[in-house]
Amino acid sequence: MDRLFARFANATARAAGSPIAFILCVTVVLVWAVSGPFFQFSETWQLVINTGTTIVTFLMVFVIQNTQNRDGAALQTKLDELIRSSDAGDEFMGIEKLTDKELEALHAKCERAAKQSQAMLDKTRAERKMRKGRAK
Known part of the structure; x- marks a missing residue:
């Protein structure tokens, strides 16, 4: 399960950070804004964008946090190995804790x-x- 979620989180973070994803989001917002007059700028019209962005933001927080946690742990492990294999003081290993x-x-x-x-x-x-x- 962990490995599957890690792959999913990495792929999602890469895709969400791509120029294509940004252009797609800008396009969705522009289409929504242009459609305003057709829906008389109703509450439902506003609710569509608010709900959509809230859901995407909520889910992306967890995906991005997972990716950053793993990246941070990997970086700390690399730094610990460099410290361990050098003349630096071992007291610096694991200082993030x-x-x-x-x-x-x-x-x-x-x-x-x-x-x-x-x-x-x-x-x-x-x-x-x-x-x-x-x-x-």
């Missing part, structure tokens, strides 16, 4: 490390500049 407070603490740690790295880089550049100045 941390609480906001834990993420903020990890972010602050990364900012401190980045500042230290930048300070070291600045110091190294200054030393190289001094050596070049003495060598002349």
Whole structure:
């Protein structure tokens, strides 16, 4: 069932995001708008477009959410594998499951490390500049 829905969601998301789908939707709206005078812009005429768009939107939310959830999980898995196979700290694996407070603490740690790295880089550049100045 999961695999079937995943294929359906992917195919639907691809089709819904295509230029042809957009043109088809614009055409439907234009035909609906042009038909207004024939139906004296009645409540039923308005209800047709409101109901249609509501149903499509409601269903597409679930399809798109499913597709994004799977894409996000796949991306996280790829990032975790890159982290695991590199010299990066393993503490970053699975951080998408941390609480906001834990993420903020990890972010602050990364900012401190980045500042230290930048300070070291600045110091190294200054030393190289001094050596070049003495060598002349």
